[in-house]
Amino acid sequence: MTRRESQRQPELGRGVKAVYGLYPDGASAQQAVNRLRAAGVVDADIAIQSAQPMEDFEFGQRDKATWMWWLACGGGLVGMMSALGLAWLTEVSWPINVGGLPIFAWWPNLIITFELTMLGAIFTTVVTLVITARLGRRSTIYDPAVSDGKILVGVTNPPDSAIGDLEKALTAPPGAELKKI
Amino acid sequence: MTHPSHSRINSDLLRPILQTSWKFYALVTVLGGIVVAALIAWLSQMYFGFGISGITWPVYWGFYVTSFVFWIGISHAGTLISAILRLVNAGWRRPVTRCAEVITVFALMIGAMFPIVHLGRPWLAFWLFPYPSERLIWPNFRSPLVWDFFAINTYLTGSLLFLFLPMLPDFAVVRDKSTGLRHRIYSVLALGWRGTPKQWHRLESGMAIMAVAIVPVAVSVHTIVSFDFSMAPVPMWQSTIFGPYFVAGAIFSGIAGLLLAMAVLRRVLHLEAYLHPVHFENLGKLLLVMALLWGYFVFNERLVTYYGNEPSEMAVFWRTQRESFAPLYWTMVIGNFVLPLVIMGVRRFRTITGCVIASIGVVVGMWLERFLIIVPALGHKYLPYSYGVYRPQLVEIIIAAATFAAMALLYVLFTKLVPIISIWELKAGEHPSPDLMPPGNEEHRLGELHL
Numbered sequence: 133m134t135r136r137e138s139q140r141q142p143e144l145g146r147g148v149k150a151v152y153g154l155y156p157d158g159a160s161a162q163q164a165v166n167r168l169r170a171a172g173v174v175d176a177d178i179a180i181q182s183a184q185p186m187e188d189f190e191f192g193q194r195d196k197a198t199w200m201w202w203l204a205c206g207g208g209l210v211g212m213m214s215a216l217g218l219a220w221l222t223e224v225s226w227p228i229n230v231g232g233l234p235i236f237a238w239w240p241n242l243i244i245t246f247e248l249t250m251l252g253a254i255f256t257t258v259v260t261l262v263i264t265a266r267l268g269r270r271s272t273i274y275d276p277a278v279s280d281g282k283i284l285v286g287v288t289n290p291p292d293s294a295i296g297d298l299e300k301a302l303t304a305p306p307g308a309e310l311k312k313i
Numbered sequence: 314m315t316h317p318s319h320s321r322i323n324s325d326l327l328r329p330i331l332q333t334s335w336k337f338y339a340l341v342t343v344l345g346g347i348v349v350a351a352l353i354a355w356l357s358q359m360y361f362g363f364g365i366s367g368i369t370w371p372v373y374w375g376f377y378v379t380s381f382v383f384w385i386g387i388s389h390a391g392t393l394i395s396a397i398l399r400l401v402n403a404g405w406r407r408p409v410t411r412c413a414e415v416i417t418v419f420a421l422m423i424g425a426m427f428p429i430v431h432l433g434r435p436w437l438a439f440w441l442f443p444y445p446s447e448r449l450i451w452p453n454f455r456s457p458l459v460w461d462f463f464a465i466n467t468y469l470t471g472s473l474l475f476l477f478l479p480m481l482p483d484f485a486v487v488r489d490k491s492t493g494l495r496h497r498i499y500s501v502l503a504l505g506w507r508g509t510p511k512q513w514h515r516l517e518s519g520m521a522i523m524a525v526a527i528v529p530v531a532v533s534v535h536t537i538v539s540f541d542f543s544m545a546p547v548p549m550w551q552s553t554i555f556g557p558y559f560v561a562g563a564i565f566s567g568i569a570g571l572l573l574a575m576a577v578l579r580r581v582l583h584l585e586a587y588l589h590p591v592h593f594e595n596l597g598k599l600l601l602v603m604a605l606l607w608g609y610f611v612f613n614e615r616l617v618t619y620y621g622n623e624p625s626e627m628a629v630f631w632r633t634q635r636e637s638f639a640p641l642y643w644t645m646v647i648g649n650f651v652l653p654l655v656i657m658g659v660r661r662f663r664t665i666t667g668c669v670i671a672s673i674g675v676v677v678g679m680w681l682e683r684f685l686i687i688v689p690a691l692g693h694k695y696l697p698y699s700y701g702v703y704r705p706q707l708v709e710i711i712i713a714a715a716t717f718a719a720m721a722l723l724y725v726l727f728t729k730l731v732p733i734i735s736i737w738e739l740k741a742g743e744h745p746s747p748d749l750m751p752p753g754n755e756e757h758r759l760g761e762l763h764l
Contacts, residue, residue, distance in 0.1 A: 183319065183486070184740040185513040195511035200518045204526070219454045230455045240455040246533060247463040250526045254471045257522045261478065265515035267504040274507050276489035281319030281740070 150273040151295060151312045152179065152286020153302035158189040160305035161283040165191045167301035171294070173287055179273055181284040191285075203260045204253045211252020215245040273313065282309075321586075322739055326732040327490055329582050337729065344722035351715030354708045355430060363433045365708050372691045372703035376713045377431040382683040383566070384424030384716065385465065385538050386559070390567030391417030392472040393531035394599075396524035405595055407738045408587045412578060413571050414476040415733070419723040420570070421469045423716050430712060457540040464530070464537040471527045478519055481506045482737040535563040547690050548625040549618060558610040562679060565603035565649070569675035572596050572668045574724065578733055579665070587734050593668045600671060601657035608650045625695045632689045641681050648678025 155161040161180070168178050175194060186192030219241045227235045262268065278284050290298055295312075303310050358365055368375045391413035398406035429435050453459060484503035488496060506512065539559035542550040552558075572593065579588040618626050633642040652674035656662045688703050705713075727733070 180510055181508045182510075182513075183482070183508055184737050185517060186510070187513075192510050192513070195509075196514045198515065198518050200515065200522060204522045208526075223454060228453055230453060233455055237455055240460075243460045243533070243537060244454050244463050247460075247467040247530070250530045251467045251470065253526050254467075254474060254523055257519050257526075258474050258478070261515050261519040262504070265512040267481070267506065267512070269505055278508055279486045279489040280323065 149290070149313060150179070150286050150288040151290055151298050151302065151310070152273055152275070152284055153305070154275060154277050154282040154284055154309040154311065155305060156282065156307040158182075158186050158192070158283065160307050161186070161285050162189045162191055163305035164285040164302055164308065167304055168285070168287065168298065171297045171301045173294075173298070177287055179284065179286045179288055181274065181278050183278055183281055186283070198264065200257060200260050200264070204257045207256020208249045208253035210256075212245055212249040214252070215248035216241070218248075219244055275311065277309075286311075319740055322736055323486060323490065325584070325586065326734055326736050326739075327487060329728050330487060330730065330732065331491065333729070337725070340725055341722065344718045344725065347715050347718035348722055351712045351719070354711040354715075358708050359435065365706060367704045367706040367709060368431075369701070369703075371694065371699045371701040372688055374687050374691060375703050376684075376705050376709040377427050379680065379684045379687055380713045380716055381424050381427035381431075382538055382559075382687075383680050384420045384427070386535060386563035386566045386679060386683070387570045388417045388420035388424060388468070388472070388567065389531055389535060389560075389563035390420070390571040391415065392468075392475050392527050393417075393564060394567065394571065396475070396527045396531070399520060399524045400528070404742060405592055407742045408584075408589075408734045409571070409575065409592055409596070410738065411476070411479070411731075411735045412575055412733055413567075414472065415724065415727055416567070416570055416574060416720075417472045418469070418476055419720055419727075421465065421472060422723075423719055425465055425469065457537065457544050460537045460540060464534045468527075468530050468534045471523065471530055475520070475523050475527055478516060478523070479735055479738065480731055481516070482508060483732050483735060486736050487732070532560055535560045542686065547694060548623075548629045549614075549690050550686075552614065552617075554610060554613055554617075558614065561603060561606045561610055562682060565600070565607050566675060566679035568596055568600045568603060569672035569679070572600065572672040573676065576665055576669045576672075578728070582728065582733065584734065587739065590665060593665045594663050597657045597663045597668045597671070600653055600668070600675065604650055604653035604657065604675070608654075611646075611650075625693075628693050629690050632693060633685055638685060638689050642685055645678045645681040645685060648674035648676075649682065650678075652678075 153164055155164060161182075165178060165180065169175070178191075180191055180194070182192075220236055223236050223241075229235075230237075233240070273284070273286055273288055275282070275284055285302065287298055299310060299312075302308060366375070368377070395406065395410040395413045398410065429438050432438055481503055484499050485506040485508070488499035488503050491499060536556040536559065539555040543552055543555035545551070575588055575593065575596075578584055615630070618630050632638050653671040656667045656671040692701050692703055694700075
């Protein structure tokens, strides 16, 4: 095996055994998902990976519900409170007369408040994305063929007794390419 | 017009990353040389003092502040346009967004550099940073310069993240298509991206939230830059129209910058299959709208000043209309209004070449606009003791000119490291959601901007 080939081998979480199929399009991937469900596999155990969002298909709608918008609002609120606190604390601690404005003047402080509110929302969104999308973790099966447009549907850690049924379910859709690790 | 397959999208867009020709090195050397020349000019300014520049009483803001405002304006090309197009789900945005977002980040970096270049002793730049000290700088949140600090940094941070997040799936593609050190680097950059439905949903939700947040931030940034002027008692600066006037100008110059970048990328990287004439035509229409809006603001500004007939303001008014600055003023009007109106207003001129010509006019015109806001007014304030002339010197000209080379250099280096067109968004365009995009002709697939 060449170095290049070895690097293009499917990556795998340590000690994970998996069986999966690679499909040329969303329709056959959907069939595979349906057949896995029919074989008794619950949605949480079905791994799906694709090179683009597959929102045209039912399996692409999984895990859509999110609290990200609310968390972003919360982050914005924290940013806003920080800005107001910072402005109030520093202006009161080091008072300067600027053109007769009050020491704590609302109008000019609104600008800083607005910027930090947005910054808080943006940071919270990124942190939420990293955590909830489980970025930076090596925990599931993966195949570089996904980058070429294949759609991966599989099951990790299947019980030995179920492997036959899973293979049958995964190979049934047209264009399926079965792989086992 | 054909739509490339997934494997062709991968190979076309990864080619600039995986293959390097001598032209790349030649270009980097030339552009790097110009940037080094600017660094030498800046070092000489530090060594010999600010006296070698043309900045002196009463015009303390010359080429440097002009470049600062200009580049902050150009930065509105990207994140703002990209965010708006994302929010309205414009299908034709897909090949354009990353080209635009990159401009924002680099233009902001270049623009934000000028307050430092503008310092006589830049090694003491930390005095500008907001921290509590006996000099009482930090607590003054009522200074527009402190507003600038917060606004520009918020916009830069947001734009960087807005650029970086949708690059994760593309980093994963490069990771899968590369070997050796490059594979390891992109594995780290991809943050373990796998493309699960959950990851796609979170990414899209994240981008939607950031788009909502970044649009008002972008508007605020140039409004606040305009406050640097409109909060000061200088003739023709204290105007309530400056906020929207600056924002419109920024978006205007940003679109022009984006059109130029797209035309160069299309030609140099052979992206004809991705950057279609319809993209240029749509952005050309936006350029036309912004040219009209710019003309409207200038008309307002000029008419109100003329009608008010305040002597100090009229002095500045006539300096630009028919005295020493008139050649620059009318060049600006031709570049910003006449040229885009004539070229973009006629459908058959709204070609790639037409867009490039109009955009060059707008870029030149907008740089002149910034210059003409700053210099004529500062050189002719309320009392005769504050009248003066500004003559830019070689050091300023070199540094201002080199910013364009710096922008090009950063762009070239970026295209070497990251696919300049978002691969996954392009592929996603091939799977249109039936609810959002009914089957139709090619024009439908790319979306049509009806004006």
